Amino acid sequence: MARWQPDARGRLLLAAVDLFTEQGYDATTAAHIAQRAGLTKTTLFRLFADKREILFQGQAAQVSTAAAGVSSAPEGASAVDLLHCGLQALCAEHVPEQQELGRRINSLIATSEELQERAAFKRATIAAALSAAMAARLQDPRQAVPLADVGVRAYYDGFAAWTDARRAEGLAEVVLDELDGLLSSLRSALTGVTPSAGQVRRRVRSVR
Amino acid sequence: MARWQPDARGRLLLAAVDLFTEQGYDATTAAHIAQRAGLTKTTLFRLFADKREILFQGQAAQVSTAAAGVSSAPEGASAVDLLHCGLQALCAEHVPEQQELGRRINSLIATSEELQERAAFKRATIAAALSAAMAARLQDPRQAVPLADVGVRAYYDGFAAWTDARRAEGLAEVVLDELDGLLSSLRSALTGVTPSAGQVRRRVRSVR
Numbered sequence: 001m002a003r004w005q006p007d008a009r010g011r012l013l014l015a016a017v018d019l020f021t022e023q024g025y026d027a028t029t030a031a032h033i034a035q036r037a038g039l040t041k042t043t044l045f046r047l048f049a050d051k052r053e054i055l056f057q058g059q060a061a062q063v064s065t066a067a068a069g070v071s072s073a074p075e076g077a078s079a080v081d082l083l084h085c086g087l088q089a090l091c092a093e094h095v096p097e098q099q100e101l102g103r104r105i106n107s108l109i110a111t112s113e114e115l116q117e118r119a120a121f122k123r124a125t126i127a128a129a130l131s132a133a134m135a136a137r138l139q140d141p142r143q144a145v146p147l148a149d150v151g152v153r154a155y156y157d158g159f160a161a162w163t164d165a166r167r168a169e170g171l172a173e174v175v176l177d178e179l180d181g182l183l184s185s186l187r188s189a190l191t192g193v194t195p196s197a198g199q200v201r202r203r204v205r206s207v208r
Numbered sequence: 209m210a211r212w213q214p215d216a217r218g219r220l221l222l223a224a225v226d227l228f229t230e231q232g233y234d235a236t237t238a239a240h241i242a243q244r245a246g247l248t249k250t251t252l253f254r255l256f257a258d259k260r261e262i263l264f265q266g267q268a269a270q271v272s273t274a275a276a277g278v279s280s281a282p283e284g285a286s287a288v289d290l291l292h293c294g295l296q297a298l299c300a301e302h303v304p305e306q307q308e309l310g311r312r313i314n315s316l317i318a319t320s321e322e323l324q325e326r327a328a329f330k331r332a333t334i335a336a337a338l339s340a341a342m343a344a345r346l347q348d349p350r351q352a353v354p355l356a357d358v359g360v361r362a363y364y365d366g367f368a369a370w371t372d373a374r375r376a377e378g379l380a381e382v383v384l385d386e387l388d389g390l391l392s393s394l395r396s397a398l399t400g401v402t403p404s405a406g407q408v409r410r411r412v413r414s415v416r
Contacts, residue, residue, distance in 0.1 A: 079397040113329070120328035121321075143397040146390045149357045182354045187398045189287040189351040190391060 009047055009057055011037040016054040017104050025112045052118055055105060058093075059122050063129040065089050070133035079143040080183070082134045083151045084176065090126075090155055091172035103163035127152040150186065154179035217255055217265055219245040224262040225312050233320045260326055263313060266301075267330050271337040273297050278341035287351040288391070290342045291359045292384065298334075298363055299380035311371035335360040358394065362387035 015036035019028040030051045034044040048054050069089020073082045094102070109115040131148035135141035158175030161167065167174055223244035227236040238259045242252040256262050277297020281290050302310070317323040339356035343349035366383030369375065375382055 078400075116332075117325040117329040120332045121325040123332075124328045140393065140396065142389065142393040146358050146361065146394045147397055149361060150354050153354065153357060181350065183398060185348065185350040186354045186394060188348065189355055190395045191399065192286075 008037070008039055008043055009054075012039065012044060012047065012054050013057060014101075016051060017101065017108065020055075020108050021104065025108065025115065052114065055108070055115065056118055056122050059125060062090060062093070062122075062126055065093055066126055066130045067133040070130060070137065073137065077137065079134060079138055079140075079147050082137055083130070083147050083179070086130045086133065086148075087151055087155055087175055087179065088172050091170070091175050094159075094171045096170075099163050099166055102159060103166075106160060106163065123152055123156060126155075150182050151179060154182055216245070216247055216251055217262075220247065220252060220255065220262050221265065222309075224259060225309065225316065228263075228316050229312065233316065233323065260323065263316070263323065264326055264330055267333060270298060270301070270330075270334055273301055274334055274338045275341040278338060278345065281345065285345070287342065287346055287348075287355050290345055291338070291355050291387070294338045294341065295359055295363055295383055295387065296380050299366075299378070299383050302367075302379045304378075307371050307374055310367060311374075314368060314371065331360055331364060334363075358390050359387060362390055 012033060016028070016033045019033055019036055028051065030044055031041050033051055033054065034041045037044075044054075048057065066086045066089060070082050070086040072089070073085040077085065109119050127148050130151055131144045134148060135144035138144055155175050158178035159171065161178065162169075162171050162174045220241060224236070224241045227241055227244055236259065238252055239249050241259055241262065242249045245252075252262075256265070274294045274297060278290050278294040280297070281293040285293065317327050335356050338359055339352045342356060343352035346352055363383050366386035367379065369386065370377075370379050370382045
């Protein structure tokens with residue numbers, strides 16, 4: 001019997017990332033991960049349906065965080081303001097110590113189509129949560145779906161930029177900069193107006 | 209040995225959809241599907257990695273169709289024009305006879321998280337193809353990513369509306385109407401300008 005262990009989920013995550021990196025995702029078994037984490041297989045399967053779910057354990061929390069962030073926006077907030085609040089709440093969950101772990105998880109996902117499928121599904125789930133929360137607050141709820149898509153794109157691209165370049169700013173700053181670039185590209189595509197040099201600089205900075 | 213069979217892929221698709229509907233996705237084996245299609249299991253596994261891939265067999269063709277559609281756009285086409293060309297090419301692949309089959313496949317996907325994951329991945333793959341083809345043609349390639357996301361949203365939502373309501377128009381008309389609604393919602397969210405009554409009517413019509 002395993003004795004009580006603090007943060008079993010976190011230990012399983014670290015063990016899984018280490019083992020998937022060392023010997024590949026396919027070759028690593030749940031038993032192996034449990035052993036490395038100093039836990040029993042029973043504990044692992046009590047927490048996760050399979051080895052893959054260990055990597056995506058944040059999904060439920062991210063879905064409620066995104067929705068709560070949107071709901072916390074002040075009265076009269078515009079669609080873009082609501083999106084900002086949702087993304088800021090999502091970003092606030094990440095501490096700088098997660099930068100390296102996030103980079104390693106993203107590298108792992110890139111090696112496996114099975115993981116990429118799961119990642120695409122997680123992303124769609126977060127977009128749906130953001131969109132539903134925004135629609136509930138908007139006078140024109142049809143703005144929610146396409147804006148939530150842009151927001152999730154900014155969140156993921158910003159997260160990758162933050163982890164890859166080990167950027168010193170907080171994640172929220174990088175993500176909102178990315179969002180600003182995407183929205184300004186969209187605005188120019190939809191109105192034919194070229195963004196100002198300042199906006200372009202911000203965008204160039206944000207993709208470095 | 210199976211004798212030569214025309215359209216083995218199409219027969220496997222129909223057999224898979226029938227069996228998944230009758231007895232559930234999890235309970236249906238590849239052997240069962242091959243048998244229903246009058247083919248050997250060897251033939252099935254020569255064409256598809258597993259039973260799930262039978263449902264997503266269009267992916268590679270859709271990726272090249274989307275890219276080719278964008279590339280075929282006239283010189284000087286705007287970002288939105290390029291997107292139109294890509295989506296029209298995608299829609300041209302669907303004939304009215306596929307309406308019922310598309311509806312059944314979408315219903316099946318809704319019953320299984322495994323299928324939803326695969327569908328989200330397919331969707332991301334088509335978005336990436338559209339976006340890459342658009343970026344190659346645009347003076348400001350940063351418009352490609354967010355517009356391709358909106359385009360894929362319009363394609364999927366339009367396809368669902370086309371199949372669910374067995375709409376008489378061609379798929380392209382429904383999808384471009386959906387795109388028009390999404391872009392006009394985005395435009396109003398980004399510029400603060402409320403769309404005209406005519407635009408709103410088009411959008412309301414497009415979601416029916």
